Amino acid sequence: xxxxxxxxGGFDVRRDGGDARFESQxxxxxxAYLACHSGAPIARELLIELFWPxxxxxxxxxxxxxxxxxxxxxxxxxxxxxxxxxxxxxxxxFELSPGDSLDVAEFLAGVRRxxxxxxxxxxxxxxxxVGLYRGDMLAxxxxxxxxxxxxxxxxxxxxxxxxxxxxxxxxxxxxYAARGEYDAALAHGRRLIExxxxxxxxxxxxxRLYVLAGRRRRALSEFEExxxxxxxELGVEPLPETRALYESILAENLPPPDPEPRxxxxxxxxxxxxxxxxxxxxxxxESFGRAAGGTARLALVAGESGIGKTRLLRSFLDSVTSKRRxxxxxxxxxxxxxxxxxxxxxxxxxGLRSVDEDRVLREASDEDRFExxxxxxxxxAGRSGPDGSIPLILFLDDLHWATPSTIRRIADVLERHADRxxxxxxxxxxxxxxxxxxxxxxxxxxDVDHVPLPRLDERGIAEIGSTLVxxxxxxxxxxxxxxxASEGLPLAVVEHVNFLCDxxxxxxxxxxxxxxxxxxxxxxDAPWELDAVISRRIRQLPTSTRRLLVLAAIIGQTFDVExxxxxxxxxxxVVEIGIELMLERWLIRQFARRWSDDPRERDLVLWAxxxxxxxxxxxHERIRRVxxxxxxxxxxxxxxxxxxxxxxxRHPPDDDREADNLAHHYVAAGEWEAAVPYLRRxxxxxxxxxDPDTALSEAERTxxxxxxxxxxxxxxAGRWNEVRAELEAVSARLAR
Numbered sequence: 001x002x003x004x005x006x007x008x009g010g011f012d013v014r015r016d017g018g019d020a021r022f023e024s025q026x027x028x029x030x031x032a033y034l035a036c037h038s039g040a041p042i043a044r045e046l047l048i049e050l051f052w053p054x055x056x057x058x059x060x061x062x063x064x065x066x067x068x069x070x071x072x073x074x075x076x077x078x079x080x081x082x083x084x085x086x087x088x089x090x091x092x093x094f095e096l097s098p099g100d101s102l103d104v105a106e107f108l109a110g111v112r113r114x115x116x117x118x119x120x121x122x123x124x125x126x127x128x129x130v131g132l133y134r135g136d137m138l139a140x141x142x143x144x145x146x147x148x149x150x151x152x153x154x155x156x157x158x159x160x161x162x163x164x165x166x167x168x169x170x171x172x173x174x175x176y177a178a179r180g181e182y183d184a185a186l187a188h189g190r191r192l193i194e195x196x197x198x199x200x201x202x203x204x205x206x207x208r209l210y211v212l213a214g215r216r217r218r219a220l221s222e223f224e225e226x227x228x229x230x231x232x233e234l235g236v237e238p239l240p241e242t243r244a245l246y247e248s249i250l251a252e253n254l255p256p257p258d259p260e261p262r263x264x265x266x267x268x269x270x271x272x273x274x275x276x277x278x279x280x281x282x283x284x285x286e287s288f289g290r291a292a293g294g295t296a297r298l299a300l301v302a303g304e305s306g307i308g309k310t311r312l313l314r315s316f317l318d319s320v321t322s323k324r325r326x327x328x329x330x331x332x333x334x335x336x337x338x339x340x341x342x343x344x345x346x347x348x349x350x351g352l353r354s355v356d357e358d359r360v361l362r363e364a365s366d367e368d369r370f371e372x373x374x375x376x377x378x379x380x381a382g383r384s385g386p387d388g389s390i391p392l393i394l395f396l397d398d399l400h401w402a403t404p405s406t407i408r409r410i411a412d413v414l415e416r417h418a419d420r421x422x423x424x425x426x427x428x429x430x431x432x433x434x435x436x437x438x439x440x441x442x443x444x445x446x447d448v449d450h451v452p453l454p455r456l457d458e459r460g461i462a463e464i465g466s467t468l469v470x471x472x473x474x475x476x477x478x479x480x481x482x483x484x485a486s487e488g489l490p491l492a493v494v495e496h497v498n499f500l501c502d503x504x505x506x507x508x509x510x511x512x513x514x515x516x517x518x519x520x521x522x523x524x525d526a527p528w529e530l531d532a533v534i535s536r537r538i539r540q541l542p543t544s545t546r547r548l549l550v551l552a553a554i555i556g557q558t559f560d561v562e563x564x565x566x567x568x569x570x571x572x573x574v575v576e577i578g579i580e581l582m583l584e585r586w587l588i589r590q591f592a593r594r595w596s597d598d599p600r601e602r603d604l605v606l607w608a609x610x611x612x613x614x615x616x617x618x619x620h621e622r623i624r625r626v627x628x629x630x631x632x633x634x635x636x637x638x639x640x641x642x643x644x645x646x647x648x649x650r651h652p653p654d655d656d657r658e659a660d661n662l663a664h665h666y667v668a669a670g671e672w673e674a675a676v677p678y679l680r681r682x683x684x685x686x687x688x689x690x691d692p693d694t695a696l697s698e699a700e701r702t703x704x705x706x707x708x709x710x711x712x713x714x715x716x717a718g719r720w721n722e723v724r725a726e727l728e729a730v731s732a733r734l735a736r
Contacts, residue, residue: 009134034094291423303453306491309427345370455488
């Protein structure tokens with residue numbers, strides 16, 4: 001007996017060529033879920049939670065038994081669905097036989113074969129694969145009476161498969177267009193628009209292909225249809241580049257097709273130089289010189305978000321460590337998500353010596369690992385040199401996100417090592433802090449050097465324009481445009497330059513210089529405010545890459561590729577392509593967890609990780625925030641759940657290293673019950689590491705989560721009484 005299971009575009013199962021019949025939608029959904037996990041044992045409890053979440057334990061088991069009975073009838077009695085390796089009959093396994101077929105599996109395998117990592121497109125494999133994609137998986141399918149867990153899984157699978165189809169169709173469009181086979185390219189382009197109708201990139205490419213195929217009138221109609229669709233669905237007009245293409249077609253002045261195919265990716269975008277920072281660099285040199293002479297100092301680079309604090313400090317540290325020996329350790333205060341004081345300070349400790357974090361978290365003492373690491377560094381003559389003159393540099397970024405405990409420990413270290421060559425370099429936006437915030441109090445001390453950063457003036461922006469563009473007239477036009485658009489904020493300058501590069505207004509003239517290829521005049525529909533520019537740049541990414549960028553934003557300011565892949569449930573080749581494109585657009589950058597005294601050594605470490613592997617961070621926190629804020633709240637909850645599940649897969653239940661992150665993501669996902677164990681661990685972890693501020697706030701937050709659980713499930717409120725009493729006792733003790 002053979003089975004043919006078709007889930008793409010609907011639900012259709014055939015047994016030996018005839019229809020297989022099932023009594024309910026839940027039985028059909030159960031088959032779809034088991035088939036997509038063919039060969040893997042699935043716990044009965046999980047299936048009950050997916051399909052009968054509101055049933056009690058006995059009713060859930062009874063419903064599952066009945067559904068399995070009907071499923072066997074529909075599939076044939078020779079199908080064994082029970083995997084009872086442990087002897088307790090606790091799991092179900094459905095396995096496809098050699099003669100069976102599942103369109104989902106065949107489609108994904110065809111896409112993988114058609115888009116081999118690092119190889120050329122295999123067109124016939126992709127054509128066959130997209131032929132299997134008849135629409136969303138289980139299109140029009142719904143369950144009655146629960147099944148929210150199943151529907152969440154289905155939404156994720158539908159999006160993943162849709163992205164694979166889009167990726168395959170884009171590759172086919174590019175492949176046939178490069179060969180001059182415009183009709184074939186158009187056929188796949190039209191299919192792409194059916195799947196992703198709001199993708200202006202797909203519509204623009206289709207318009208170009210219609211022109212190249214000699215169908216100019218149809219290209220114009222394509223734009224009109226798109227404009228009507230965007231107005232109806234989103235209430236917006238087409239992007240300026242889409243309208244510009246339409247007007248070019250209307251005026252019949254499109255350039256001829258390239259004689260040879262363009263490379264898949266162009267050069268990295270323009271590198272905007274750092275200007276008008278000589279005074280700030282001189283202040284850093286003076287502060288560092290005093291610290292290197294044996295007087296501990298804190299240099300506080302202060303300014304608004306986007307003013308260039310991190311870039312200035314990194315540039316200075318690269319310069320100073322290339323000229324003299326120094327020990328450098330770095331830590332980042334990540335925000336605004338809840339964090340422990342130990343996070344940035346343990347990063348510093350790891351940079352100074354090998355720290356057994358597992359052992360630290362098991363210790364009952366609240367001994368400060370950060371302070372111990374600094375003490376050990378100065379106690380070791382081999383690290384400090386015979387005369388103790390080799391400076392210790394601690395680089396702490398975004399200090400305005402630090403907890404009060406972190407600020408206190410920094411102050412303690414400065415006082416205890418006041419006569420040591422200790423230099424703490426930190427960036428902070430003091431303007432967002434209340435007047436008596438601990439960081440503002442710390443900033444008033446005599447051993448703190450203030451390095452304020454102002455916005456750029458006309459001369460600074462003119463210098464950027466002349467550095468980027470060789471032609472003086474074009475350089476002046478660019479500088480005028482950037483000055484008006486950015487109002488002197490360096491991040492806004494960088495993002496507007498990148499935006500012009502993305503739109504091909506700035507095109508490469510040589511390895512380091514660029515030329516202007518279009519108008520820079522401000523138009524009513526052009527993005528001007530910084531968040532709008534960033535949003536437009538993200539919107540211009542291919543759909544698959546945009547999805548990865550949004551998921552990375554859910555993870556946080558720093559993310560690693562392995563976690564991103566797990567959460568996305570995506571092939572590593574697709575993730576690597578997306579990472580490469582984000583790097584090229586200056587949306588992210590590689591992140592080295594350990595600072596090297598020699599920048600070349602750090603480059604070698606990043607190179608060894610691979611161009612698209614390892615750990616990355618957003619080029620600026622504002623880019624991450626824009627990407628995060630644009631996600632629909634319901635979709636955001638699903639993504640937080642995907643990240644939490646990926647973290648839970650990677651770390652065993654007794655591993656406390658990610659307890660705070662897991663708590664954050666489960667709370668953001670609205671998974672209150674799943675969050676409670678990790679919230680409790682976060683409270684305990686904060687206490688063990690001497691961070692009473694975070695322990696208190698997390699204990700209070702956990703009580704709030706318990707209140708929510710009690711409200712949603714009043715019949716189960718009693719089961720949380722012991723946890724509530726424990727946390728209220730913690731709060732009372734810490735509040736004293």
